[in-house]
Amino acid sequence: MTAFARNPDVAIVGAGVAGLSAAQSLKTAGLQPLVLEAANHTGGRCVTDTRTFSVPFDRGCSWLHSAAINPLARLAEQNCKTIHKTPWTWSRVMAKGQDLTHSQVAEYRRYQQAMWREINRQGTQPTDKVIADILPDGLWKDTARHSIAQMLSADADMTSAKDTFNYSDAEGDWMVEGGLGCFLQSLHREVEVCCNSPVTEVDYTGKRVKVTTPSGTIEADHVILTVSAAVLTAGHIRFVPGLPIEKRTAAENLPNGLLNKIGIEFAPAWHGASEGEMMDYHSGDTEFCSICFGMFGSGLATGFVAGRFADQLEKDGPEAATEYCLEALRAFFGNTITKHICKTDETAWRKNPFTIGSYSYAKPGHSDARMTLAEPIQEKIFFAGEATSSEAYSTVHGAFLSGRASAEAILKLQS
Ligand SMILES: Cc1cc2nc3c(=O)[nH]c(=O)nc-3n(C[C@H](O)[C@H](O)[C@H](O)COP(=O)(O)OP(=O)(O)OC[C@H]3O[C@@H](n4cnc5c(N)ncnc54)[C@H](O)[C@@H]3O)c2cc1C
Structure with a gap:
């Protein structure tokens, strides 16, 4: 029994900015992605609360850092009426x-x-x-x-x-009127997401990858995993076969701080x-x-x-x-x-079971773990998310670019 109407070309685990940007790129190229999200909302750590206060409150990211070199700042310039650039x-x-x-x-x-x-x-x-x-x-x-x-x-x-x-810093920390979470959501409004669908198992023993949630199992040619390194380490997702030791070690060396x-x-x-x-x-x-x-x-x-x-x-x-x-x-x-x-x-990001903390830091001596974490496995499992970015980790644009990079790597395999 499965609640999913069809098997996608690519299954994407997580509807944070990395998952959404990967899905958008694949969709634009004509592929059918399916985004599976554990929480009841999209955006992950990029989420605007429009209910609590009389103005939007970004519970995760607020600023477009390094605006001079940030691709999301360029999109904000094209799509947002008001950008707050006050230093x-x-x-x-x-x-x-x-x-x-x-x-x-x-x-x-x-x-x-x-x-x-x-x-x-x-x-x-x-x-x-x-x-x-x-x-x-x-x-x-x-x-x-x-x-x-x-x-x-x-x-x-x-x-x-x-x-x-290794982090690429540049001028400008911008805020978009209405909240960064709402802005990112509107940029990706055409991406279909199955919320309340926590992935519990990824089986990559066969030619196609089987991805299991409590609502059923789907099969896809490729999977893009965008969950935080802390979620990977916590073992909430079972991998068959288990992830290679170097991948597990990389995730452990990139813990989430708070x-x-x-x-x-x-x-x-x-x-x-x-x-x-x-x-x-x-x-x-x-x-x-x-x-x-x-x-x-x-x-x-x-x-x-x-x-x-x-x-x-x-x-x-x-x-x-x-x-x-x-x-x-x-x-x-x-x-x-x-x-x-x-x-x-x-906020209480440490208690959030879908992030387990706010964003990654590298333990001393382990900055290269980000590259190891980003390496795909057998052209079947691709890794995206802020922790996989060597130059823009811990940011929303790093997550965005990592999602795009995974989608491009998959598209290259198809050509
Ligand atoms: C308090 C705070 C302040 C910040 N401030 C800034 C800032 O000002 N500027 C900036 O650039 N960045 C900031 N950041 C960092 C930025 O929010 C993140 O780097 C970025 O949003 C991460 O996106 P992601 O897609 O990599 O991960 P996530 O947003 O974590 O997306 C992963 C998704 O996977 C889902 N998931 C988890 N487990 C499963 C599962 N088993 N099955 C399916 N789905 C699952 C999660 O629910 C989540 O939606 C801040 C973060 C926090 C917490």
Whole structure:
């Protein structure tokens, strides 16, 4: 018994941006893809919540990073009425009770720039280094290092300088009005997706690949797997035969870190901070959050907690991350600030069984695991998703390009 009307040419596991872009490319070339998605919605980690607040809240990705070289930024220019290009920078920083002066905030910013320059410089060396071991000395070292977890989703003592160097960075962090999740969904509106269809088994023993879900089994010439490396490692999908050891090792060396977001909506009358303003709050050696104000020029602020601290807050239970951001806001604006807050909500990406964390980081010494993970098996199973991108991992455009690359590799086999 199967709920699926037909066998596709290509089965795609996961309707995140990688799966959707792969399906779109195959469809445009005349093939019949079928996208199987475990969750009840498409988009995966690129999802806009339009219900909770009076403005859209991107629960996963918000920014089109490296806009100058980002293909999705080009599509946004063609398809979106309003793009928010305001650069984000620190307006205030609080470090262990000390409210930094204007000139100290400028020093903090300069230290951050020097820190990333040094990480990238060390990333060119033949031997990979643990980021925590190569941070330049300076007054702001112990506070600014928290930004590493915000960017890479894991703390400085867990992350690789070479992987950071491999990332292609460029000017511009853009937001699209209406939310990035909604934008990506509209770009892929013609792709058919079977939601609530978790793939439990991929059997590639025969000429065609058998893909099993609780609603039935389909057969396809090729499969594109786009699930996060953490989902692959968790063993939610059984492979027959089992995945080669090098593939399993690669996935284990690209664990998902954690970045959680806290939406905080202010009453319209509150004008304490505006679009582009960012405030960092460090209350201890490991406790840290950043808050970005005026998302889409509105009263919505977004708090960010990352790394081990974010995992601890998720374990502490619902509202723990929100409470920490409220503590930061009270420190910046005084206790009466809470009177101006209408609504809050927070994400819990580690508990999400379909992602198990926010995005991948390479363990030190394992930046080449991304290439190994991206390698197809026997021209039957192809791998896409942010973790497979060596230059744009952890981003929505990296996922998008990886999906396209898998589709192109399959199309090449057909020609
Ligand atoms: C909090 C947060 C903030 C971020 N901020 C940014 C940002 O500002 N800019 C940026 O560029 N990137 C950002 N990212 C990263 C970006 O969202 C991801 O890199 C990208 O969306 C990943 O897409 P993907 O297709 O590789 O994976 P996913 O989106 O995870 O897609 C995989 C899909 O597979 C599904 N799936 C899992 N298991 C199964 C199964 N057994 N069967 C079928 N389907 C399954 C999942 O439900 C999911 O839909 C952020 C991520 C998070 C979490």
